[in-house]
Amino acid sequence: MTKTEFEHGTAGGMRIHVLPTRRFKTFAISLYAGSPLAEDTVTTTALTPFVLRRGTVSYPETRAFRERLEQLYGAGFGFDIYKRGDYQIVHFRMDTINDSFVNSPESLLSSSFAFLGEAFTEPVLENGAFRKEYVQTERDTVRKKLESIVNDKIRYAAERCIEVMCKDEPYRLHPLGERKDLEGITPDGLYQAYRKWLDESVLDLYVVGDTTLDEVKKLVEEHFKLDRTQTKDYKPSVTRAAARDTQTVIEQLDINQGKLNMGLRSTITYGDDEYAAALLYNGILGGYPHSKLFVNVREKASLAYYASSRYDGLKGIATIQSGIEVQNFDKAVDIIRKQLDDMAQGAITDIEMSQTKAMIRNVIKEMQDSAFEMIAYDFNRQLSGKERTPDELLDQVDRMSADDVKQAASAFSLDTIYFLKGQKEE
Amino acid sequence: MERIHYDNLQETLYYEVMDNGLRVYVLPKPGFQKTYATFATKYGSVDNHFKVEGAAEVRVPDGIAHFLEHKMFEEPEGDIFAKFASNGASANAFTSFDQTVYLFSATDHIHENLETLIDFVQNPYFTDQNVEKEKGIIGQEINMYQDNPDWRVYFGLIEAMFKVHPVHIDIAGTVESIGTITKEDLYTCYNAFYHPSNMLLFVVGGVDPEETMNLIRSNQARKSYDQQGKIERIFDPEPTEVAEKRRESRLAVSLPKCLFGFKEKETGLSGEEQLRRDLTTKLMMDLLFGASTELYQKLYEDDLISDSFGHEYNSSPEYAFSAVGGDTKDPDALLARIREEVDKLKASGFREDDFERARKKKMGGYLRMLNSPENIAHEFTRYQFRGADLFKVLPVYESITLEEVNRRLQEHVDWNQLAVSIVVSP
Numbered sequence: 001m002t003k004t005e006f007e008h009g010t011a012g013g014m015r016i017h018v019l020p021t022r023r024f025k026t027f028a029i030s031l032y033a034g035s036p037l038a039e040d041t042v043t044t045t046a047l048t049p050f051v052l053r054r055g056t057v058s059y060p061e062t063r064a065f066r067e068r069l070e071q072l073y074g075a076g077f078g079f080d081i082y083k084r085g086d087y088q089i090v091h092f093r094m095d096t097i098n099d100s101f102v103n104s105p106e107s108l109l110s111s112s113f114a115f116l117g118e119a120f121t122e123p124v125l126e127n128g129a130f131r132k133e134y135v136q137t138e139r140d141t142v143r144k145k146l147e148s149i150v151n152d153k154i155r156y157a158a159e160r161c162i163e164v165m166c167k168d169e170p171y172r173l174h175p176l177g178e179r180k181d182l183e184g185i186t187p188d189g190l191y192q193a194y195r196k197w198l199d200e201s202v203l204d205l206y207v208v209g210d211t212t213l214d215e216v217k218k219l220v221e222e223h224f225k226l227d228r229t230q231t232k233d234y235k236p237s238v239t240r241a242a243a244r245d246t247q248t249v250i251e252q253l254d255i256n257q258g259k260l261n262m263g264l265r266s267t268i269t270y271g272d273d274e275y276a277a278a279l280l281y282n283g284i285l286g287g288y289p290h291s292k293l294f295v296n297v298r299e300k301a302s303l304a305y306y307a308s309s310r311y312d313g314l315k316g317i318a319t320i321q322s323g324i325e326v327q328n329f330d331k332a333v334d335i336i337r338k339q340l341d342d343m344a345q346g347a348i349t350d351i352e353m354s355q356t357k358a359m360i361r362n363v364i365k366e367m368q369d370s371a372f373e374m375i376a377y378d379f380n381r382q383l384s385g386k387e388r389t390p391d392e393l394l395d396q397v398d399r400m401s402a403d404d405v406k407q408a409a410s411a412f413s414l415d416t417i418y419f420l421k422g423q424k425e426e
Numbered sequence: 427m428e429r430i431h432y433d434n435l436q437e438t439l440y441y442e443v444m445d446n447g448l449r450v451y452v453l454p455k456p457g458f459q460k461t462y463a464t465f466a467t468k469y470g471s472v473d474n475h476f477k478v479e480g481a482a483e484v485r486v487p488d489g490i491a492h493f494l495e496h497k498m499f500e501e502p503e504g505d506i507f508a509k510f511a512s513n514g515a516s517a518n519a520f521t522s523f524d525q526t527v528y529l530f531s532a533t534d535h536i537h538e539n540l541e542t543l544i545d546f547v548q549n550p551y552f553t554d555q556n557v558e559k560e561k562g563i564i565g566q567e568i569n570m571y572q573d574n575p576d577w578r579v580y581f582g583l584i585e586a587m588f589k590v591h592p593v594h595i596d597i598a599g600t601v602e603s604i605g606t607i608t609k610e611d612l613y614t615c616y617n618a619f620y621h622p623s624n625m626l627l628f629v630v631g632g633v634d635p636e637e638t639m640n641l642i643r644s645n646q647a648r649k650s651y652d653q654q655g656k657i658e659r660i661f662d663p664e665p666t667e668v669a670e671k672r673r674e675s676r677l678a679v680s681l682p683k684c685l686f687g688f689k690e691k692e693t694g695l696s697g698e699e700q701l702r703r704d705l706t707t708k709l710m711m712d713l714l715f716g717a718s719t720e721l722y723q724k725l726y727e728d729d730l731i732s733d734s735f736g737h738e739y740n741s742s743p744e745y746a747f748s749a750v751g752g753d754t755k756d757p758d759a760l761l762a763r764i765r766e767e768v769d770k771l772k773a774s775g776f777r778e779d780d781f782e783r784a785r786k787k788k789m790g791g792y793l794r795m796l797n798s799p800e801n802i803a804h805e806f807t808r809y810q811f812r813g814a815d816l817f818k819v820l821p822v823y824e825s826i827t828l829e830e831v832n833r834r835l836q837e838h839v840d841w842n843q844l845a846v847s848i849v850v851s852p
Binding site (some may be wrong): 021023025026061066067068069071072073074075076096097101102126133137140141144147148149150151152153154169221253254255256257283288289290294295298299302303305306323324325351354355356358359360362363365366368369370371389 | 434436450457458459460505508509511512513514515516517527530531532533534559560562563564566567569570572573574575576675678679680681684700718719720723726731732733753783784786787788789790791793794796797798799852
């Protein structure tokens with residue numbers, strides 16, 4: 001069996017997690033900075049990495065910054081901003097070639113740490129604040145990104161559904177922040193917010209590749225200029241059941257195909273013992289091409305090309321999505337509700353159980369072939385405080401019965417039906 | 427069974443041609459949980475007019491290769507997804523301009539899954555009824571793409587460039603064209619293009635090459651195939667010049683989308699010659715439009731491009747073109763600026779140090795790609811169908827010279843060959 005367990009330690013006020021392996025041709029490095037989703041910080045936190053990627057003390061000009069990455073054999077460097085539970089996560093990634101495949105005079109791991117550490121902790125400054133020009137341009141970039149969400153209608157409908165469903169909680173906030181707040185952000189204000197974020201966010205640094213925990217600790221101490229001595233922890237988010245009857249929201253946009261989205265509340269989250277049953281619930285309902293949604297909405301009724309469900313165990317929400325003709329709205333909703341009822345009543349066959357278990361098993365095992373997926377799995381443990389190795393999860397999924405899944409179904413309730421349709425009258 | 431070792435990549439590939447002409451490649455990845463297999467036919471959306479030796483010449487409806495891909499998943503005993511699910515395999519397929527690929531990934535029951543993959547693709551089952559049912563599903567798939575501005579702007583560019591060549595026809599066809607498809611049409615195409623001698627099977631992951639090859643060999647020995655005559659793909663002559671200089675379409679977008687590119691004048695290259703031109707052109711495009719170039723930074727600072735700005739080069743023996751662009755507030759200003767700056771570079775040529783850095787970046791990107799079994803299988807097959815070897819890319823990169831790249835700049839970036847596609851809000 002291949003080794004898949006991370007070695008854990010701390011350095012420079014960060015938690016360090018290292019998986020030494022020679023399976024990959026690269027070093028994969030992930031740095032997660034998490035802070036609670038909140039209206040007054042969501043936009044500055046979102047804007048920060050955009051400004052950080054413009055220049056550092058050693059490479060103040062963006063061109064030089066990017067040329068440096070190319071010198072490191074086109075090292076991958078990027079960041080994502082997303083929500084995990086009620087936290088806003090900024091995730092920096094680097095992906096660098098293992099030196100043994102190229103004739104490199106420098107250690108590419110060490111150079112990558114130098115690069116990432118400086119990008120994160122030593123941005124180029126002017127007058128004790130971020131460079132004004134960079135802040136202005138990146139404000140525009142984030143604004144454009146927020147405005148462009150509407151271009152991808154599938155994603156737009158999915159995000160509107162969550163917004164409508166969670167309108168009274170921080171989770172309604174978009175991870176890229178709020179457009180209205182961008183205008184008022186100054187280079188100085190943003191720099192202050194950045195310093196606070198560096199001090200207060202929860203920091204986890206991961207490396208997968210041909211290295212050791214000790215080597216990584218040394219590299220962190222050398223290249224990350226942080227003024228923290230203590231590491232910090234995530235607090236699991238509080239879930240809520242649907243407190244109301246299902247709401248239906250219909251909106252219009254200039255589109256050809258109607259986008260139907262549904263949001264369900266679940267009281268089961270990643271840290272709960274019922275998590276494995278919730279995974280099976282989602283898998284049987286709509287996680288795969290053999291699932292109830294795909295078979296009934298697409299294959300039997302021929303109403304859609306896609307019809308699926310997803311379960312977010314860190315937030316306790318499941319979502320359903322499908323693209324349909326506008327006039328088929330009632331028909332599609334009826335079919336989907338029927339599948340939810342069947343789940344609740346335990347109308348689950350042995351074949352559905354065994355196929356879904358086999359598919360979940362496959363997903364968990366496949367994850368171990370990708371450095372970044374292994375990192376993401378271990379990060380769930382940091383987020384939830386729940387330790388559950390892939391093998392333990394496999395075992396828990398295996399032991400579930402149809403009755404356990406029926407039990408889990410009672411923890412899911414339909415909260416919101418959201419439909420985005422075209423502007424033409426039918 | 428032949429064994430090919432690539433020392434610089436630390437990879438060993440196993441290869442055998444079956445008696446019926448099927449080409450099989452196995453790439454063991456020690457330590458990997460997953461096995462990923464693709465079964466591909468050199469048959470895509472462009473193959474709509476053909477003649478098999480000894481049979482009549484035929485023209486088939488637009489979108490039929492993709493339609494056939496959908497229908498292959500249906501077997502007399504039901505949907506093949508269920509069978510894959512029972513063995514924990516995640517299965518899928520896709521159709522491109524010049525190939526159709528069926529695939530699965532799994533961590534258990536590899537032999538059963540491999541047999542399922544081979545058997546379902548080699549066992550067509552089309553009925554009038556199941557063909558009709560699929561029209562609703564694919565109709566929704568077409569509608570979904572109609573709502574996607576990135577797809578619309580990309581296809582608009584190809585439509586602007588090509589007048590005759592079927593690459594300009596949407597891969598899925600139109601609701602009207604697929605409406606005319608019959609099961610007889612599907613059998614005609616199946617019989618022409620799904621003969622083993624037109625197909626390639628690639629298996630990568632934690633497998634034993636000897637065992638895998640034995641299994642495939644005996645599977646194929648159980649089936650009888652007549653000798654396949656030569657397939658003649660008929661392409662009417664495509665004019666050198668673009669069909670339209672500029673094409674606009676309307677869809678709700680936050681900012682206009684602008685994609686432009688150059689239609690290659692000289693086609694008909696194959697094998698290593700084509701690979702070399704392909705890689706040289708990609709390197710050249712990166713030197714022109716990559717994120718570390720002066721041009722990119724200027725356009726970004728002047729708010730004419732956003733993070734969405736990118737470039738690609740697509741080439742086959744029959745057609746080749748580049749595509750550059752993204753979101754912009756002012757397509758005409760962007761095009762004018764690019765023309766001005768690119769002409770300066772055409773006059774001066776690229777610099778040696780920029781060239782060396784871009785080359786390093788490309789080599790690193792290639793090595794990183796090899797971490798992914800999916801990418802290896804897809805790219806390897808694509809290269810093979812075009813007569814090239816994916817694992818010989820590094821030496822080609824190492825031997826490309828600055829002079830070649832500069833020559834490519836003069837040849838490819840010819841303003842007479844320019845076409846532009848724009849999507850704007852209605």
